[in-house]
Amino acid sequence: MTGRLLVAAAAAAIAVAPLVASTYHVLLMLPFMAYAVVLLGLNLLFGYAGLVSFGHALFIGIGAYTGAFLTSHCKIRSLEVILIAAAALGALVAAPVGALCVRYVKIYFGMLTLAFGMVFHTFVLKFYRLTGGDEGTPFLRPSLLGRSLEAMPKIDYLVGPYYYYSLAVLVLATLCMWRIVHSPFGLCLKTIRDNPAKAETLGIGVTRYRFHAFVISAVYAAVGGALLGPPIGNVDPTLAYWTHSGNIVFMTLLGGFTSFFGPVVGAFVFIYLQHWVMSVVPYWRLIFGAILAAIVIFAPGGLLGLLEPRRAAVRL
Amino acid sequence: MRHLSQATRELLRAHGPRYNSPRYDRRQILGLAGAAAAAAALRFDVAPAQAQGEPVKLGVVAIRAGIAAPVGAAGLRATEWWAERVNKAGGILGRPVQLVVEEESNPKDTVERYRKLVLQDKVEAVLGGISTGVTLALGPVAEDLATPWLSWDGTTQKGVEETMPNPKWAFKSVDNEVEAIVAGILTPKYFKGIKTVAGIGNDYSYGHDCWQSYQAVLKRYVPDVKFVLELFPKLGVTDFTSHIAAIQQSKADLLMCSFWSGDATIIMKQAAAVGLFKTMKGVFTTAGGVHDSLKKEFTPEGLLLGYNTMYFDDPKGGPLLKQFVREYKAKHNEYPPYECDHAFFNAESYKAAVEKAARGGRQWPEKAAVVKALEGLEVESLSGRRSWREDHVQMCNFYQGITTHKNSYDFVTISPVEVVSTKQAMKPAGAKLFDWINGWKI
Structure with a gap:
């Protein structure tokens, strides 16, 4: 009950943020909401299926480049079309990648996803005419629900309609993921994570379930990647680089992969912590490295794990 | 990071209202700003919220990590040198300069830092930007935020083609090639x-x-x-x-x-x-x-x-270059590279534009008036005379x-x-x- 109240309070706070918070802090909420969508998907793989991907920036990149390509080259500005296209392309690429990766677990799975991520990074870097190479591709302002909103100042657009659009996508993504993880499919994933041999003997197709989880998580990452694009305005290969994959794993660990909302909290804390630490000290990467080490050693359940120390470490 | 040199700190202490003074809270400063706004309304081209003697904040985005960190450090050092020099001479229109430094990293994070400088720190202008991969993203953001941005070394070129031929607020480096x-x-x-x-x-x-x-x-x-x-x-x-x-x-x-x-x-x-x-x-x-x-x-x-654009040992170099090279060597134990010249020129031309837009007065001009004054402006930089072309591109040797x-x-x-x-x-x-x-x- 307390948990539900907290979630409701957080949702209400996010909803009223544009009315009470400074413009800059509202703008920071945009990458938070985009990453929250990505991390909900990543945690299906990480927290529920027990597979750590170090290549999910690949799918963020696919989402972001899909939006950039459609708006810049195809004159398609509808964000609904962009999100659907990003999700479809994410699934399309995830199918062969996932089919190969989910045959392996632990470090082998991580390394394979990293390798595919870097293949995509090299692709966007090298295919200059298609992707703009290191200079990237502009992500032009998308229309929302058929409304162009082109005349509106960009900042007003971002902290107004785009903010609430992102929030709606996040809420929808959260509800869908909640249904997924509480469905028989989600229960099977947890069984596979905890004891794959036993799951196999129970008749659960381990590889098939992992594959489905991989594709769903890729779709979430692609949708989140598409949401990341408009606030930046230009999509570039750093979005698909392995350090970006590392960042989202860090966010998941920070918030706690053992809880449904842990990664979402991780995204929020990461973004605001980065905002604060970057302005205070040039060696912010060192501080983030120390935080990561501290979490892994002292709080493997992440921030949400710290709040409920008495409960079992893995509660998904 | 609020990046204040010793000289800047001293000058800030010497000028009131003081930046860190406990006597002024945010509401009081806003109140003062409101009064200043009423006074400034007499002239349409005068920025309303600037009290005389209050520090003028200039944002700086500089690369501080990775392969280009030495380039970013050189630009930042030159900007700090410029700020100390300006503050010793009484600031810009009597206002000491305060640099607010943020890191240039990837386009996504740098866009966020840039917005912080303008929206949160309320800087009058932003200086810096080296990687064209980043500044391609910063250009449109500068236009959105309606605040002058003077790029050290970054352009808004895609390949060799210009993507922003008629910017209003963005001032860019020389073409990459x-x-x-x-x-x-x-x-x-x-x-x-x-x-x-x-x-x-x-x-x-x-x-x-x-x-x-x-x-x-x-x-x-x-x-x-x-x-x-x-x-x-x-x-x-x-x-x-x-x-x-x-x-x-x-x-x-x-x-x-x-x-x-x-x-x-x-x-x-x-x-x-x-x-x-x-x-x-x-x-x-x-x-x-x-x-x-x-x-x-x-x-x-x-x-x-x-x-x-700058040869540190130029036999025909002016006294400004010689002084800069001498002091840079003494402070950092190395000889300055060209990025210093880009950075110095940006800062110096901004100062000259503010003074030009003020038309000999002491009232702080509107940002739009500063931008107008920058177009075609020529100033003495470390490497000699440098200017801004009418389409906001640096001209130099x-x-x-x-x-x-x-x-x-x-x-x-x-x-x-x-x-x-x-x-x-x-x-x-x-x-x-x-x-x-x-x-x-x-």
């Missing part, structure tokens, strides 16, 4: 009889664009020249053994290299180890950015070496010359020094680069 064009002009002057050329550059837009531009220019001067090899190693590579072997194998008369960071030093060392430049001429368009690491022991005489060991340093310098203006080596506003080069009368 200018130093390659200058080198293309000087190559036939110093290396007569060149028939075959090999090229090496970093595998990203800058490397490719420099190579294309250099070829186009050299072809105009030496129509029968052949380009026999092109290599594009990844930025950050430290082993060029195989590349050097391929260059030797090509038996080219000349090697053109557009490396600008530590890789220029590394390839020079590795080339020296196999005596590459005993049989081949060399053109290093941009290696002057790491000039004091090009030690005499491995950097031969007779190479064409580019210093971009480029320095290149032939490496020599005849100096008192342990690294090479250049003699003679060639000075080529952007009026000659940069495409005019609105022109297509290769059409423009092909249209030259030679």
Whole structure:
């Protein structure tokens, strides 16, 4: 009950943020909401299926480049079309990648996803005419629900309609993921994570379930990647680089992969912590490295794990 | 980080209302700002919320990590030097300068830092930006936020094409390919009889664009020249053994290299180890950015070496350059690279534009009036007179010359020094680069 109240309070706070918070802090909420969508998907793989991907920036990149390509080259500005296209392309690429990766677990799975991520990074870097190479591709302002909103100042657009659009996508993504993880499919994933041999003997197709989880998580990452694009305005290969994959794993660990909302909290804390630490000290990467080490050693359940120390470490 | 030098701190202490004073809370300052707004309403071009003597905040975005960190550090040091100098002289229109420094990293994070500077820190202008990959994203953001942005070294070029031909708030660096064009002009002057050329550059837009531009220019001067090899190693590579072997194998008369960071030093060392430049001429368009690491022991005489827009040892350099080089060396124990000149010019031209827009008065002008004043403005920079073109692109001189060991340093310098203006080596506003080069009368 307390948990539900907290979630409701957080949702209400996010909803009223544009009315009470400074413009800059509202703008920071945009990458938070985009990453929250990505991390909900990543945690299906990480927290529920027990597979750590170090290549999910690949799918963020696919989402972001899909939006950039459609708006810049195809004159398609509808964000609904962009999100659907990003999700479809994410699934399309995830199918062969996932089919190969989910045959392996632990470090082998991580390394394979990293390798595919870097293949995509090299692709966007090298295919200059298609992707703009290191200079990237502009992500032009998308229309929302058929409304162009082109005349509106960009900042007003971002902290107004785009903010609430992102929030709606996040809420929808959260509800869908909640249904997924509480469905028989989600229960099977947890069984596979905890004891794959036993799951196999129970008749659960381990590889098939992992594959489905991989594709769903890729779709979430692609949708989140598409949401990341408009606030930046230009999509570039750093979005698909392995350090970006590392960042989202860090966010998941920070918030706690053992809880449904842990990664979402991780995204929020990461973004605001980065905002604060970057302005205070040039060696912010060192501080983030120390935080990561501290979490892994002292709080493997992440921030949400710290709040409920008495409960079992893995509660998904 | 609020980046205050000692001199700035002292000046800030000397001017009221003080930045860190506990006597003023946010509401009081807003109240004062409101009163100032009412007073300033008498003139339409006067910014309302600026009390005289209150520090003027200038945002700075500088690379502070990775391969380009030394370049960012040089730009930041020059900006700090400028701020100390301005504050000692009484600030801008009586207001001391306060720098607010943020990191330039990837486009996404830098856009967020940029917005913080304008929306949260309320800076009057933002200085800096080096990587074109980042500044391509910053350009439209600067236009959205309606605050002047003066880029040190970043452009809004996609390849060699301008993406923002008519910006209102964005002021950009010289076109990326200018130093390659200058080198293309000087190559036939110093290396007569060149028939075959090999090229090496970093595998990203800058490397490719420099190579294309250099070829186009050299072809105009030496129509029968052949380009026999092109290599594009990844930025950050430290082993060029195989590349050097391929260059030797090509038996080219000349090697053109557009490396600008530590890789220029590394390839020079590795080339020296196999005596590459005993049989081949060399053109290093941009290696002057790491000039004091090009030690005499491995950097031969007779190479064409580019210093971009500032040559620290320019025999014709003015007293400002000499003072800067002396103080920079004393403080940082190295000789300043060209990024210092870009940074100094940006800051100095901003100051001059504010003073011009104030029309001799002491009232702080509107941002739009400052932008108007910047267009076409010429000021004294470290390298001499520099200006802003009407389409917000820097105009300046480029320095290149032939490496020599005849100096008192342990690294090479250049003699003679060639000075080529952007009026000659940069495409005019609105022109297509290769059409423009092909249209030259030679």
